[in-house]
Amino acid sequence: MTSSRAARRRHLPTSPFKPPSVGPEPETYALDDQVTHEKYGLGRVIGVEEGVAVTIDFGLPILRIVAPYHKLVKL
Template sequence: MESSHAARRRHLPTSPFKPPSPAPPAKVFDVRDQVTHDKYGLGRVVEVEGAQAVLVDFGTQKVRIVAPFSRLFKL
């Protein structure tokens, strides 16, 4: 029987295995940052909605990209 929520396992100091790596830091974007996206290409951040989403102008279209920004990279 599995629980419905994912619980983080604790690392015992006597364990022979390495502790899990910490979560990577969240990506932070500012207005006018130049970015690249795996699908849409080069663009510029137009609007930032906190840590939830960003609006990016890719020239031909404006796309709202929600967190986590796994395919969006700051240049």
């Protein structure tokens, strides 16, 4: 069983276990937002796929980073 399949299971109200915790909403990015990444440094958002991924220009590499954006911080 994969973790993505387990995440889609619904919580039964009669279950003796706690409902799964819902994590914070992924941060939203807009075109031309400045961001920083732990590995690639300073960059600018050049493409946005709402809730799926962002494309960022870090100078030499242009990368598509998928949600959740763990190492990405909006400046």
